[in-house]
Amino acid sequence: MNANILRLSPAAERNKRPILDVLRQVFPAHGRVLEIASGTGQHAAWFAAAMPGWRWQPTDFQADALPSIRAWAADTQAGHVLEPLQLDVLAPQWPLGPDPFDGIFCANMLHIAPWATCAALMQGAARHLTTQGALVTYGPYLEDGVPTSPGNLAFDESLRRENAAWGLRQREAVEREAQRAGLVLSERHAMPAHNLLLVWRREP
Template identity: 50%
Template sequence: MLDWEVDRDALTAPAVARNRDAILAVLRRVLPADGSVLEIASGSGEHAIHIAAALPGLTWLPSDPEPEARRSIAAHTRLAGLTNIRPPLALDAHASAWPTGRVDAVVCINMIHIAPWSATEGLMAGAARVLTGTGLLFLYGPFREDGQHSAESNAAFDVSLRARDPEWGVRDLEAVAALAARHGFVLAERVAMPANNTSLIFRRAES
């Protein structure tokens, strides 16, 4: 009965299997060898499992505002038998205080385009509060650059997102970088990813 309940709660997002190795390749290079990583909007938890299994020196702190997602994260963690993943946090990026201590990195995969812009504002403010030193903020997803989509498929995706919710949509990389700068981050690197996505690596500016 217990195994059936665990399997039932463990959600699957098909996109994860397509992009997780490419994301891991970047994170393996830019994350510290040890320390704590807070993941915002962990969703099903499949990215957390994949990355934490490959980088055992890191303590992974998954989070999501949705109870169904947190149940899925916990189920995947139990199934994987990993000990470097903490119980999922009930965390909304908008919140003025996050239920976590200081962390060495913040990771956010495929969130800012399926949330209102205020969530990106909350993400930047929250990351600035919790990151230690010149800690890293990693974003992954589709972005526009110079007002243009990188592919017709991204343009169509943007239209579909805005049809679902006018506050959603593919974000302008320049606007994201400018918002990050207002919170003390510099864009250290951008990495072109498969399927017309991009990884953005921000670091807190030296004080």
């Protein structure tokens, strides 16, 4: 394996087990899963290797992320990880074909992307999910009435210094964008390191 291709995210290594434990409850044992903002590819490879009934479609906005995604899939021998695609959530049409997905997974994107990506993610999920499908978002959030950890406050400040369009998102604001797209928050899971895993489904 070419170490220059295979990128490593320590955070992805730490959170893969608790995320997988919840995904097993949310997504069907057999189905098609779309990942938005796959990054290094560690989640795609590890989740697909653990759940051979999932056909995992990784994507990323950055073209230079795709070789690492391929490398992780090869390293774990997860043959049901599909060829990664370059995907911009802000594009009016996503390059995915007509078949819907049973699940969509997006980790740690909303706080390092412009706010417009939140509405685009929700609208794209509504277009591409099956009737019973679920969108799962994971990462740090701000919440009304819930104290924010000192670590997340410092993280938010550092993000905004780096890019004024970045920063931790208010869960309630994300919820409003989801509702505009016809999705509702169906589950809220508190995760390690003061993160949340949120499950969004079509309005009943």
